[in-house]
Amino acid sequence: MNLSVAEENYIKSIYKLEEGQESVTTTGLAYELDTKPASVTDMAKKLRDKKLIDYEKYQGISLTADGKKAALHIIRRHRLWECFLVDKLSFSWEEVHEIAEELEHIRSEKLINRLSDFLGNPTIDPHGDPIPDAQGRLGKQRTQISLDQARTKRLEVTAVSDKSNALLEFLTAKGIRLGTHLEVIERYEFDNSIEIKIRNQPAFTISEQVSKNIMVRPV
Protein backbone atom coordinates (compact mmCIF):
# COMPACT_ATOMS: atom_id res chain seq x y z
CA MET A 1 0.00 0.00 0.00
CA ASN A 2 1.58 3.24 -1.15
CA LEU A 3 0.12 6.23 0.62
CA SER A 4 0.36 9.90 -0.28
CA VAL A 5 1.59 12.45 2.24
CA ALA A 6 -1.97 13.68 2.74
CA GLU A 7 -3.27 10.16 3.32
CA GLU A 8 -0.53 9.46 5.83
CA ASN A 9 -1.31 12.62 7.74
CA TYR A 10 -4.99 11.67 7.91
CA ILE A 11 -4.21 8.14 9.10
CA LYS A 12 -1.91 9.44 11.79
CA SER A 13 -4.44 11.99 13.02
CA ILE A 14 -7.22 9.41 13.12
CA TYR A 15 -4.98 7.16 15.19
CA LYS A 16 -4.22 10.01 17.55
CA LEU A 17 -7.88 10.84 18.07
CA GLU A 18 -8.83 7.19 18.55
CA GLU A 19 -6.02 6.83 21.09
CA GLY A 20 -7.51 9.67 23.10
CA GLN A 21 -10.72 7.63 23.46
CA GLU A 22 -12.62 10.26 21.50
CA SER A 23 -14.82 8.87 18.75
CA VAL A 24 -13.49 10.28 15.51
CA THR A 25 -15.88 12.80 14.00
CA THR A 26 -15.62 14.65 10.72
CA THR A 27 -15.37 18.00 12.45
CA GLY A 28 -12.90 16.80 15.04
CA LEU A 29 -10.59 15.40 12.40
CA ALA A 30 -10.92 18.57 10.33
CA TYR A 31 -9.89 20.60 13.37
CA GLU A 32 -6.96 18.29 14.13
CA LEU A 33 -5.70 18.53 10.55
CA ASP A 34 -6.45 22.23 10.20
CA THR A 35 -8.71 21.64 7.23
CA LYS A 36 -12.44 21.74 6.46
CA PRO A 37 -15.10 19.09 7.19
CA ALA A 38 -15.90 18.82 3.49
CA SER A 39 -12.29 17.84 2.78
CA VAL A 40 -12.44 15.20 5.50
CA THR A 41 -15.55 13.66 4.00
CA ASP A 42 -13.81 13.44 0.64
CA MET A 43 -10.70 11.82 2.09
CA ALA A 44 -12.79 9.47 4.26
CA LYS A 45 -14.28 7.96 1.11
CA LYS A 46 -10.83 7.48 -0.36
CA LEU A 47 -9.40 5.84 2.76
CA ARG A 48 -12.47 3.60 3.01
CA ASP A 49 -11.90 2.47 -0.59
CA LYS A 50 -8.35 1.59 0.39
CA LYS A 51 -9.73 -0.35 3.38
CA LEU A 52 -7.75 1.68 5.89
CA ILE A 53 -10.79 2.98 7.75
CA ASP A 54 -14.37 1.98 8.43
CA TYR A 55 -16.64 4.80 7.43
CA GLU A 56 -20.32 5.17 6.77
CA LYS A 57 -21.80 8.57 6.25
CA TYR A 58 -22.88 10.31 9.41
CA GLN A 59 -21.42 7.40 11.44
CA GLY A 60 -17.88 8.57 12.17
CA ILE A 61 -14.51 7.06 11.32
CA SER A 62 -12.39 4.26 12.76
CA LEU A 63 -9.17 2.63 11.62
CA THR A 64 -9.23 -0.94 10.30
CA ALA A 65 -6.47 -3.34 11.36
CA ASP A 66 -4.57 -2.34 8.20
CA GLY A 67 -5.09 1.32 8.98
CA LYS A 68 -3.79 0.88 12.49
CA LYS A 69 -0.72 -0.88 11.19
CA ALA A 70 -0.06 1.90 8.71
CA ALA A 71 -0.49 4.49 11.46
CA LEU A 72 2.03 2.77 13.69
CA HIS A 73 4.62 2.73 10.93
CA ILE A 74 4.21 6.44 10.30
CA ILE A 75 4.42 7.12 14.04
CA ARG A 76 7.58 5.02 14.23
CA ARG A 77 9.19 7.13 11.54
CA HIS A 78 8.04 10.38 13.13
CA ARG A 79 9.38 9.52 16.55
CA LEU A 80 12.68 8.09 15.35
CA TRP A 81 13.39 11.27 13.39
CA GLU A 82 12.54 13.27 16.49
CA CYS A 83 15.12 11.27 18.41
CA PHE A 84 17.66 11.91 15.70
CA LEU A 85 17.04 15.64 15.73
CA VAL A 86 17.33 15.89 19.51
CA ASP A 87 20.08 13.35 20.18
CA LYS A 88 22.32 13.95 17.19
CA LEU A 89 21.56 17.45 15.95
CA SER A 90 20.89 19.02 19.38
CA PHE A 91 17.46 20.38 18.59
CA SER A 92 15.23 21.15 21.56
CA TRP A 93 12.04 19.17 22.11
CA GLU A 94 9.80 22.00 20.95
CA GLU A 95 11.52 22.32 17.58
CA VAL A 96 11.40 18.77 16.34
CA HIS A 97 7.74 18.02 15.81
CA GLU A 98 7.37 20.28 12.81
CA ILE A 99 10.43 18.92 11.01
CA ALA A 100 9.53 15.31 11.83
CA GLU A 101 6.12 16.02 10.33
CA GLU A 102 7.91 16.13 6.97
CA LEU A 103 10.62 13.54 7.55
CA GLU A 104 8.05 10.91 8.54
CA HIS A 105 6.92 10.69 4.91
CA ILE A 106 10.27 9.61 3.46
CA ARG A 107 9.59 6.09 2.25
CA SER A 108 12.38 3.59 2.79
CA GLU A 109 12.15 0.67 5.18
CA LYS A 110 15.90 0.30 5.11
CA LEU A 111 16.46 3.94 5.97
CA ILE A 112 14.26 3.88 9.01
CA ASN A 113 15.65 0.62 10.33
CA ARG A 114 19.22 1.81 9.87
CA LEU A 115 18.29 5.05 11.57
CA SER A 116 16.84 3.13 14.49
CA ASP A 117 20.05 1.11 14.82
CA PHE A 118 22.15 4.26 14.57
CA LEU A 119 20.17 5.77 17.45
CA GLY A 120 20.54 2.62 19.54
CA ASN A 121 16.97 1.45 18.93
CA PRO A 122 15.34 3.93 21.30
CA THR A 123 11.93 3.03 22.72
CA ILE A 124 10.70 6.47 23.67
CA ASP A 125 10.88 9.77 21.80
CA PRO A 126 11.87 13.21 23.13
CA HIS A 127 8.33 13.80 24.39
CA GLY A 128 8.17 10.50 26.25
CA ASP A 129 6.04 8.77 23.65
CA PRO A 130 6.74 5.11 22.85
CA ILE A 131 8.30 4.17 19.50
CA PRO A 132 6.73 1.19 17.69
CA ASP A 133 9.22 -1.49 16.55
CA ALA A 134 9.87 -2.44 12.92
CA GLN A 135 6.74 -4.62 12.98
CA GLY A 136 4.64 -1.76 14.30
CA ARG A 137 4.36 -3.24 17.79
CA LEU A 138 4.31 -1.03 20.84
CA GLY A 139 6.10 -2.35 23.90
CA LYS A 140 3.97 -2.23 26.99
CA GLN A 141 4.14 1.27 28.39
CA ARG A 142 5.05 2.05 31.93
CA THR A 143 1.97 3.04 33.86
CA GLN A 144 1.69 6.78 33.84
CA ILE A 145 -1.04 9.25 34.75
CA SER A 146 -1.41 12.95 34.26
CA LEU A 147 -0.04 15.11 37.03
CA ASP A 148 -3.47 16.54 37.85
CA GLN A 149 -4.67 13.06 38.77
CA ALA A 150 -1.62 11.80 40.61
CA ARG A 151 -2.26 11.13 44.30
CA THR A 152 1.29 10.64 45.52
CA LYS A 153 3.70 13.42 46.36
CA ARG A 154 6.95 12.39 44.75
CA LEU A 155 6.72 11.94 41.00
CA GLU A 156 8.87 11.57 37.91
CA VAL A 157 7.93 13.20 34.61
CA THR A 158 7.57 10.49 31.96
CA ALA A 159 5.91 12.25 29.01
CA VAL A 160 4.11 15.34 27.75
CA SER A 161 0.73 14.98 26.03
CA ASP A 162 0.53 18.35 24.29
CA LYS A 163 3.37 19.00 21.85
CA SER A 164 2.65 22.66 21.23
CA ASN A 165 5.55 25.08 21.27
CA ALA A 166 3.77 27.07 23.94
CA LEU A 167 3.66 24.25 26.46
CA LEU A 168 7.07 22.80 25.70
CA GLU A 169 8.76 26.18 25.98
CA PHE A 170 6.96 26.85 29.24
CA LEU A 171 8.13 23.54 30.69
CA THR A 172 11.69 24.16 29.56
CA ALA A 173 11.62 27.59 31.17
CA LYS A 174 10.41 26.05 34.42
CA GLY A 175 13.08 23.37 34.29
CA ILE A 176 10.65 20.52 33.69
CA ARG A 177 12.03 17.81 31.39
CA LEU A 178 11.55 14.09 30.87
CA GLY A 179 12.91 12.39 33.96
CA THR A 180 12.57 15.44 36.17
CA HIS A 181 11.67 14.53 39.75
CA LEU A 182 9.12 16.78 41.36
CA GLU A 183 7.30 17.03 44.62
CA VAL A 184 3.71 18.16 45.01
CA ILE A 185 3.54 20.71 47.83
CA GLU A 186 -0.09 21.70 47.62
CA ARG A 187 -3.20 21.29 45.53
CA TYR A 188 -5.61 24.20 45.39
CA GLU A 189 -9.18 23.07 44.96
CA PHE A 190 -10.44 26.42 43.73
CA ASP A 191 -8.81 26.24 40.28
CA ASN A 192 -7.07 22.86 40.54
CA SER A 193 -3.70 24.54 40.35
CA ILE A 194 -0.77 22.69 41.91
CA GLU A 195 2.25 23.95 43.79
CA ILE A 196 5.32 21.89 42.98
CA LYS A 197 8.96 21.86 43.86
CA ILE A 198 11.92 20.62 41.83
CA ARG A 199 14.91 19.56 43.90
CA ASN A 200 16.06 22.45 46.05
CA GLN A 201 14.61 25.17 43.91
CA PRO A 202 11.82 27.43 45.20
CA ALA A 203 8.32 26.01 44.76
CA PHE A 204 6.02 27.41 42.06
CA THR A 205 2.46 26.94 40.95
CA ILE A 206 1.18 25.52 37.69
CA SER A 207 -2.34 25.66 36.28
CA GLU A 208 -4.64 22.70 35.70
CA GLN A 209 -4.17 23.12 31.93
CA VAL A 210 -0.47 22.48 32.38
CA SER A 211 -0.73 19.67 34.92
CA LYS A 212 -3.21 17.82 32.71
CA ASN A 213 -0.56 17.58 30.01
CA ILE A 214 2.31 16.38 32.17
CA MET A 215 2.43 12.60 32.51
CA VAL A 216 4.09 11.21 35.62
CA ARG A 217 4.75 8.06 37.59
CA PRO A 218 5.19 7.65 41.34
CA VAL A 219 8.80 7.41 42.48
Place this chain on the structure above:
Amino acid sequence: MNLSVAEENYIKSIYKLEEGQESVTTTGLAYELDTKPASVTDMAKKLRDKKLIDYEKYQGISLTADGKKAALHIIRRHRLWECFLVDKLSFSWEEVHEIAEELEHIRSEKLINRLSDFLGNPTIDPHGDPIPDAQGRLGKQRTQISLDQARTKRLEVTAVSDKSNALLEFLTAKGIRLGTHLEVIERYEFDNSIEIKIRNQPAFTISEQVSKNIMVRPV
Protein backbone atom coordinates in the same frame (compact mmCIF):
# COMPACT_ATOMS: atom_id res chain seq x y z
CA MET B 1 10.60 31.70 -2.44
CA ASN B 2 8.74 28.54 -1.50
CA LEU B 3 9.11 25.85 -4.12
CA SER B 4 7.12 22.65 -4.55
CA VAL B 5 8.87 19.30 -4.81
CA ALA B 6 8.21 19.23 -8.55
CA GLU B 7 9.60 22.73 -9.03
CA GLU B 8 12.72 21.85 -7.05
CA ASN B 9 13.31 18.75 -9.14
CA TYR B 10 13.02 20.77 -12.34
CA ILE B 11 15.42 23.45 -11.09
CA LYS B 12 17.96 20.84 -10.10
CA SER B 13 17.74 19.05 -13.45
CA ILE B 14 18.09 22.30 -15.37
CA TYR B 15 21.21 23.08 -13.35
CA LYS B 16 22.61 19.66 -14.09
CA LEU B 17 22.07 19.98 -17.83
CA GLU B 18 23.50 23.51 -17.91
CA GLU B 19 26.53 22.27 -15.99
CA GLY B 20 27.15 19.67 -18.68
CA GLN B 21 27.48 22.52 -21.23
CA GLU B 22 24.41 21.25 -23.07
CA SER B 23 21.86 23.92 -23.92
CA VAL B 24 18.69 22.98 -22.09
CA THR B 25 15.95 21.85 -24.46
CA THR B 26 12.39 20.87 -23.71
CA THR B 27 12.96 17.32 -24.84
CA GLY B 28 16.27 16.98 -23.04
CA LEU B 29 14.76 18.13 -19.79
CA ALA B 30 11.77 15.85 -20.27
CA TYR B 31 14.14 12.93 -20.73
CA GLU B 32 16.21 13.88 -17.68
CA LEU B 33 13.08 14.11 -15.53
CA ASP B 34 11.42 11.07 -17.04
CA THR B 35 8.39 13.07 -18.08
CA LYS B 36 6.85 14.40 -21.31
CA PRO B 37 7.82 17.52 -23.29
CA ALA B 38 4.31 18.91 -22.86
CA SER B 39 4.74 18.81 -19.09
CA VAL B 40 8.07 20.59 -19.36
CA THR B 41 6.53 23.41 -21.38
CA ASP B 42 3.86 23.86 -18.71
CA MET B 43 6.39 23.96 -15.90
CA ALA B 44 8.70 26.25 -17.86
CA LYS B 45 5.98 28.89 -17.91
CA LYS B 46 5.51 28.55 -14.18
CA LEU B 47 9.22 28.82 -13.39
CA ARG B 48 9.52 31.79 -15.71
CA ASP B 49 6.69 33.53 -13.84
CA LYS B 50 8.65 32.93 -10.64
CA LYS B 51 11.74 34.41 -12.31
CA LEU B 52 13.81 31.28 -11.77
CA ILE B 53 14.47 30.65 -15.45
CA ASP B 54 14.65 32.57 -18.68
CA TYR B 55 12.33 31.00 -21.18
CA GLU B 56 10.79 32.04 -24.46
CA LYS B 57 8.90 29.57 -26.50
CA TYR B 58 11.03 27.55 -28.86
CA GLN B 59 14.15 29.23 -27.41
CA GLY B 60 15.22 26.83 -24.69
CA ILE B 61 15.64 27.29 -20.96
CA SER B 62 18.35 28.78 -18.74
CA LEU B 63 18.49 29.49 -15.02
CA THR B 64 18.43 33.09 -13.78
CA ALA B 65 20.76 34.09 -10.95
CA ASP B 66 17.93 33.35 -8.51
CA GLY B 67 17.34 29.99 -10.15
CA LYS B 68 21.01 29.09 -9.88
CA LYS B 69 21.02 30.00 -6.21
CA ALA B 70 17.95 27.88 -5.59
CA ALA B 71 19.57 24.97 -7.43
CA LEU B 72 22.71 25.15 -5.34
CA HIS B 73 20.70 25.04 -2.13
CA ILE B 74 18.83 21.94 -3.26
CA ILE B 75 22.10 20.33 -4.33
CA ARG B 76 23.61 21.15 -0.94
CA ARG B 77 20.76 19.37 0.80
CA HIS B 78 20.96 16.40 -1.54
CA ARG B 79 24.66 15.89 -1.08
CA LEU B 80 24.69 16.42 2.67
CA TRP B 81 21.98 13.79 3.10
CA GLU B 82 24.02 11.45 0.92
CA CYS B 83 26.98 11.95 3.24
CA PHE B 84 24.78 11.22 6.21
CA LEU B 85 23.47 8.01 4.69
CA VAL B 86 26.94 6.74 3.80
CA ASP B 87 28.95 7.99 6.79
CA LYS B 88 26.41 7.46 9.56
CA LEU B 89 23.98 4.83 8.34
CA SER B 90 26.51 2.76 6.35
CA PHE B 91 24.64 2.84 3.06
CA SER B 92 26.70 2.13 -0.04
CA TRP B 93 27.21 4.83 -2.63
CA GLU B 94 24.79 3.26 -5.09
CA GLU B 95 21.89 3.25 -2.61
CA VAL B 96 21.89 6.84 -1.48
CA HIS B 97 20.89 8.85 -4.51
CA GLU B 98 17.29 7.67 -4.54
CA ILE B 99 16.69 8.35 -0.86
CA ALA B 100 18.45 11.74 -1.01
CA GLU B 101 16.14 12.57 -3.90
CA GLU B 102 13.36 12.73 -1.32
CA LEU B 103 15.28 14.06 1.68
CA GLU B 104 16.53 17.05 -0.32
CA HIS B 105 13.02 18.52 -0.24
CA ILE B 106 12.71 18.78 3.53
CA ARG B 107 12.58 22.52 4.12
CA SER B 108 14.48 23.76 7.17
CA GLU B 109 17.58 25.89 7.00
CA LYS B 110 18.40 25.03 10.55
CA LEU B 111 18.13 21.31 9.92
CA ILE B 112 20.52 21.32 7.02
CA ASN B 113 23.08 23.52 8.74
CA ARG B 114 22.98 21.38 11.87
CA LEU B 115 23.31 18.29 9.70
CA SER B 116 26.34 19.79 8.00
CA ASP B 117 27.96 20.50 11.38
CA PHE B 118 27.12 17.00 12.59
CA LEU B 119 28.89 15.55 9.56
CA GLY B 120 31.93 17.79 10.07
CA ASN B 121 31.00 20.17 7.24
CA PRO B 122 32.06 17.84 4.43
CA THR B 123 32.97 19.44 1.11
CA ILE B 124 32.49 16.46 -1.17
CA ASP B 125 29.72 13.87 -1.29
CA PRO B 126 30.06 10.07 -1.61
CA HIS B 127 30.32 10.37 -5.41
CA GLY B 128 33.09 12.96 -5.26
CA ASP B 129 30.80 15.90 -6.05
CA PRO B 130 31.39 19.21 -4.25
CA ILE B 131 28.91 20.39 -1.60
CA PRO B 132 27.89 24.07 -1.75
CA ASP B 133 28.21 25.99 1.52
CA ALA B 134 25.29 27.55 3.42
CA GLN B 135 25.42 30.54 1.08
CA GLY B 136 25.27 28.31 -1.97
CA ARG B 137 28.92 28.87 -2.86
CA LEU B 138 31.01 26.10 -4.37
CA GLY B 139 34.61 25.95 -3.27
CA LYS B 140 37.02 25.78 -6.15
CA GLN B 141 37.22 22.20 -7.28
CA ARG B 142 40.44 20.31 -7.66
CA THR B 143 41.27 19.93 -11.28
CA GLN B 144 40.02 16.61 -12.49
CA ILE B 145 39.52 15.01 -15.87
CA SER B 146 37.80 11.88 -17.01
CA LEU B 147 39.96 8.78 -17.07
CA ASP B 148 39.57 8.38 -20.84
CA GLN B 149 41.30 11.72 -21.36
CA ALA B 150 44.03 11.42 -18.74
CA ARG B 151 47.53 11.33 -20.21
CA THR B 152 49.55 10.32 -17.15
CA LYS B 153 49.91 6.80 -15.87
CA ARG B 154 49.39 7.08 -12.13
CA LEU B 155 46.01 8.49 -11.16
CA GLU B 156 43.68 8.89 -8.21
CA VAL B 157 39.92 8.52 -8.54
CA THR B 158 38.26 11.79 -7.43
CA ALA B 159 34.63 11.45 -8.56
CA VAL B 160 32.11 9.52 -10.64
CA SER B 161 29.95 11.36 -13.17
CA ASP B 162 27.22 8.80 -13.71
CA LYS B 163 25.32 7.88 -10.54
CA SER B 164 23.42 4.92 -11.95
CA ASN B 165 23.24 1.76 -9.89
CA ALA B 166 24.72 -0.12 -12.80
CA LEU B 167 27.96 1.84 -12.90
CA LEU B 168 28.39 2.25 -9.17
CA GLU B 169 27.90 -1.45 -8.55
CA PHE B 170 30.36 -2.29 -11.31
CA LEU B 171 32.99 -0.01 -9.82
CA THR B 172 32.44 -1.45 -6.36
CA ALA B 173 32.83 -4.95 -7.75
CA LYS B 174 36.11 -3.96 -9.41
CA GLY B 175 37.39 -2.35 -6.22
CA ILE B 176 37.25 1.19 -7.58
CA ARG B 177 36.26 3.80 -4.99
CA LEU B 178 36.89 7.48 -4.36
CA GLY B 179 40.56 7.83 -3.54
CA THR B 180 41.57 4.59 -5.26
CA HIS B 181 45.00 4.83 -6.89
CA LEU B 182 45.27 3.20 -10.25
CA GLU B 183 47.85 2.77 -12.94
CA VAL B 184 47.12 2.82 -16.65
CA ILE B 185 48.87 -0.17 -18.24
CA GLU B 186 47.64 0.15 -21.79
CA ARG B 187 45.21 2.06 -23.99
CA TYR B 188 43.65 0.19 -26.88
CA GLU B 189 42.91 2.48 -29.78
CA PHE B 190 40.45 0.15 -31.41
CA ASP B 191 37.62 0.64 -28.88
CA ASN B 192 39.30 3.09 -26.52
CA SER B 193 39.28 0.53 -23.76
CA ILE B 194 41.89 0.87 -21.04
CA GLU B 195 43.84 -1.69 -19.09
CA ILE B 196 44.36 -0.63 -15.51
CA LYS B 197 45.92 -2.00 -12.36
CA ILE B 198 45.03 -1.31 -8.76
CA ARG B 199 47.89 -1.82 -6.32
CA ASN B 200 49.17 -5.37 -6.59
CA GLN B 201 46.03 -6.86 -7.99
CA PRO B 202 45.96 -8.35 -11.50
CA ALA B 203 45.28 -5.80 -14.25
CA PHE B 204 41.88 -5.67 -15.94
CA THR B 205 40.28 -3.81 -18.82
CA ILE B 206 37.45 -1.29 -18.72
CA SER B 207 35.41 0.08 -21.61
CA GLU B 208 35.36 3.66 -22.83
CA GLN B 209 31.82 4.07 -21.42
CA VAL B 210 33.19 3.34 -17.98
CA SER B 211 36.41 5.35 -18.24
CA LYS B 212 34.45 8.40 -19.44
CA ASN B 213 32.56 8.41 -16.16
CA ILE B 214 35.52 8.05 -13.83
CA MET B 215 37.06 11.37 -12.87
CA VAL B 216 40.73 11.34 -11.88
CA ARG B 217 43.69 13.53 -11.05
CA PRO B 218 47.38 12.83 -11.60
CA VAL B 219 49.23 11.57 -8.56
Place this chain on the structure above:
DNA sequence: GAAATTATTTAGATTTGTCTAACTTTTATT
Protein backbone atom coordinates in the same frame (compact mmCIF):
# COMPACT_ATOMS: atom_id res chain seq x y z
C1' DG C 1 14.19 26.00 -51.27
C1' DA C 2 10.56 22.60 -50.87
C1' DA C 3 9.59 18.50 -48.41
C1' DA C 4 10.26 15.65 -44.62
C1' DT C 5 11.49 15.12 -40.05
C1' DT C 6 12.02 16.53 -35.45
C1' DA C 7 11.07 19.56 -31.66
C1' DT C 8 7.91 22.26 -29.25
C1' DT C 9 3.63 24.10 -27.95
C1' DT C 10 -1.36 24.13 -27.24
C1' DA C 11 -5.89 22.27 -26.21
C1' DG C 12 -8.33 19.53 -23.54
C1' DA C 13 -8.51 15.76 -19.96
C1' DT C 14 -7.32 13.54 -15.57
C1' DT C 15 -5.95 12.92 -10.67
C1' DT C 16 -5.28 14.64 -6.07
C1' DG C 17 -6.43 17.51 -2.56
C1' DT C 18 -8.59 21.31 -1.33
C1' DC C 19 -12.35 24.94 -0.86
C1' DT C 20 -17.24 27.46 -0.44
C1' DA C 21 -22.02 27.37 -0.48
C1' DA C 22 -26.05 24.83 -0.37
C1' DC C 23 -28.38 20.98 1.31
C1' DT C 24 -29.43 17.00 4.47
C1' DT C 25 -29.20 14.47 8.63
C1' DT C 26 -28.64 14.18 13.46
C1' DT C 27 -28.91 16.03 18.00
C1' DA C 28 -30.40 19.21 21.41
C1' DT C 29 -33.91 22.34 23.19
C1' DT C 30 -38.18 23.83 24.26
Place this chain on the structure above:
DNA sequence: AATAAAAGTTAGACAAATCTAAATAATTTC
Protein backbone atom coordinates in the same frame (compact mmCIF):
# COMPACT_ATOMS: atom_id res chain seq x y z
C1' DA D 1 -43.13 16.21 19.02
C1' DA D 2 -41.88 20.31 16.76
C1' DT D 3 -38.33 23.40 16.10
C1' DA D 4 -33.72 25.11 16.31
C1' DA D 5 -28.93 24.29 16.19
C1' DA D 6 -25.02 21.64 15.04
C1' DA D 7 -22.76 18.28 12.35
C1' DG D 8 -22.00 16.16 8.12
C1' DT D 9 -22.46 15.63 3.11
C1' DT D 10 -22.82 16.94 -1.72
C1' DA D 11 -22.23 19.80 -5.76
C1' DG D 12 -19.41 22.43 -8.17
C1' DA D 13 -15.08 24.97 -8.53
C1' DC D 14 -10.03 25.49 -8.42
C1' DA D 15 -4.84 24.81 -8.44
C1' DA D 16 -0.99 21.72 -9.26
C1' DA D 17 1.07 18.42 -12.00
C1' DT D 18 0.64 15.46 -15.24
C1' DC D 19 -0.90 13.17 -19.76
C1' DT D 20 -2.44 12.37 -25.03
C1' DA D 21 -3.45 14.06 -29.39
C1' DA D 22 -3.37 17.68 -32.50
C1' DA D 23 -1.26 21.84 -34.21
C1' DT D 24 2.66 24.63 -35.19
C1' DA D 25 7.54 25.96 -35.55
C1' DA D 26 12.32 24.85 -36.45
C1' DT D 27 15.66 22.06 -38.51
C1' DT D 28 17.44 18.75 -41.66
C1' DT D 29 17.56 16.44 -45.99
C1' DC D 30 17.44 16.07 -50.65
